[in-house]
Amino acid sequence: MQKLITLKIDQQIIQAEEGSNLLKVARENGFNIPGLCFHNKLTPTAACRLCSVKIKNTKGITMACGIKVSDGLEVIAFDDELHENRKQTLIHLLSEHNPAFDDTYYDEFRELIHAFKIDTNKTGNVSKEIIFQETVIDSSSPALVYDSSKCIKCFRCIKACTEIQGKDILSFAERGISSYIVAGTGVWGESECDGCGECIQLCPTGAIVEIPHRSEIKLSKITKKVQTTCPYCGVGCQLLLYIQDGKIMRADGFENSSPNYGRLCVKGRFGYDFVHSKERLTKPLIKKEGIFVESSWEEALTLIASKFNFIKKNFGIDANAGYSSAKCTNEDNYIFQKFIRLAFESNNMDYCTRLCHASTVTGMIKSINSGAASNSIEDFEETSCLFVIGNNIIDTHPITATYVKRGVAKGMKVIVCDPKWTPLVKYAKIWLQPKAGTDVALMNGMIQVIISENLIDSDFINARIENGMVAYEELKAVTEKYTPEYTEKITGVDKEKIITAARMYATAETAMIATGMGMSQQITGTANVFSLLNMCLITGQIGKALCGINPPRGQNNVQGATDVGVSPFYFPGYIPITNTENRKKLANIWKVKEEKISSKPGLTTIEIVHAVHQGDIKGLYIMGENPLVTDPNLNHTRAAFQKLDFLVVQDIFMTETSLEADVVLPASSFAEKEGTIVNSDRRVLRVRKAVEMPGEAREDWKILVEIAERMGVSIGKYADAEAIFKEIAMVTPIMAGINYTKLEKGGIQWPCPDENHPGTPTLFLDKFSTPSGKAKIFPVEYEEQSEKVSAAYPLMMNSGRILNQYHSTTMSRKNNVLNEYGNQSYILMHPSDVQKYNISNGEKVRVINKRGELMTTLRESTEVLQGEVFMPWHFGESLVNNLTRDEMDEFSKIAPFKLSAVRIEKIEQCIPSEIKI
């Protein structure tokens, strides 16, 4: 904290931190000095000249936004002369401004005009005709419109784009009254603008406004603004939803609160129309003779209860299973695991975490007994070095990426390791581009450099690693053959780059790792994570501030669902299901006999599919997941689902999966319920109800309670979501000190063991979570991937996400803005391969392997290596997972989504009727 000084504003004595901005200090102390170009999140500009003040012993008038406070400063903020000065400045600004107002945006300028009682009709030394002649309107963006006649050239949008989002896309064109804002080289829709809307949120005059709901929204008719959490990725951005006539009309980023401090990406700002989609499920549906028929809740719930009871009775308690949802709240997920444990009486439950970060969590738990992110999102701006591996963070976690970009502007060094180019490469010091699947060799190569150059932290090794230098020597013995030359041969990465990256990471004052699904979704996923952790541990780049390892989570509540017990292996709070003491405690709180809670490990996602094929699983309950897009080897999964005796899907839309169901139940979206989620930095955040559910849709947890009751099992009677959270806190030690009242002040990072605990921004500062408090090193050898290219399938396919679509697109594809930024499947191929296979850019192609095939469009690109191709996996009409494998990493049971050998054919080479999609 800076030194506190004393200053006077209009004779009032004020204390402030030395060097703080005077305008900010004045406003925080109730002096509402006007100013349009100033924003707390931006560096001062002094462009609008409205925040004029007088400083004692300084001649004339000066701009408050340009002054840093110091001890003894005396300021006059309000007098007649200043009032007149500000009024004349406003009149001057108004003379070049179109004052028309349609009540669709918040207009700070207009408010000042009214406050200063300026007549907009009489004012102005520039004819309005001239203004309109010079007006530039750019409506080429899918997300926003710019109107230069309303622009006062305050620079807020330009600075929002550069300083907050780190994109640097906006600038001025022309001069004087003719000047206007341009994106990129001139046309907004052709620029790199990705529609985050930071400029819209910060524009003080309505010169930049969003396109959605333009003709409907009336700010004077907004009945409430609700703070809640974004329903998309694991950043957990805080939104402010504007509600008019019971509908969401707008989303702003919620200012002054972590994790986003007002920032949003395009999905958070424009991805909410799905809530009011006409395609929402509104009534229970029962499949009768192959056709879905609307039913009453009573009929549907009774049928479900009787079917699952029948299966239990006739095939045993292990014959039912459930998939839960990373899009549902902690409260929904907690009730889900209780439902499976008490009503099904098994631990056969899983969800998408198995398919994204199971290997990361498994590796981290074995090594440091915690699978969660070590750091806070803010650390991504402050650390000195960031190693980003297998993680396209700008597309997958855009707001985390804004911190990284701001860090780079302050001198942070970024190392990107990815076989495919990602936008972060533009900000990186080094890009390591290994051949897909060679991560262990690369990490061992970096470890070899670190050891051979004695860049290890032996104090840390001795103090914080089990068996200290003995464990280190074992790692040294395994990695010593991975010389830079040997590693280059395996990975294809230039040996000099390996050496530079190793030195950069090991010698950085502080270094963090952001690992992603490029690392985890491999048959060697756990080994990959071990090798990464080994490097982290021997350099001591963990266990201190701004250091650690972070696996940003894909969906908004991937973290929370396991935290609250949706796991075949863990009770809430990562307590093993074999822990008898905890079983007793749960039995007591759940008011059931101890033996009713199974200690037999359940089946994981892929194991459930295999068990269905074997006839061991007969009934499946799916809450908010779409495995017939997201599971690997979909032809095999689809065949399994067709074998099920009974399938129930609870969701907000009809999906590829619910089409296969026997009963479909209409559930609630994020905007229709109370609850909490846990984001990627372990932050428990509130979800709040903003609008009513459509038709007869119900809250997810309430549906489960009702079914359990009809199965003859009580899983508790809860008045509301808060009552459920109270129980979560009782059985989940890492959340014991969290409650809804505390969460009103903002998110809390677990562990938070008691009511007085503030939460934990950084993990492992004193010790690791293992019983000994020390970490374990697991040396690993590089092994070739089981999937290999061949003459029949000569290309290795990688897959991943894109910024403007999300998961299986059930939500994102129902929003026009998101679709306009990209709504089509494609495959990226290196130009030399395009030539080799005689295909043209933009041509329709068939992608084939022994597991299945799909059709898509070819895009020539140097983003991928020769011999490798890349596809976004979101699109149901080009199911990438037709081609992926359902083999499993032996430790974590994750599937190797990232590596599938394929061949590509021009579409005319095949007969369309032969294509199986």
Ligand code: SF4
């Ligand atoms: Fe939502 Fe993630 Fe975008 Fe934030 S970064 S607005 S949480 S999708």
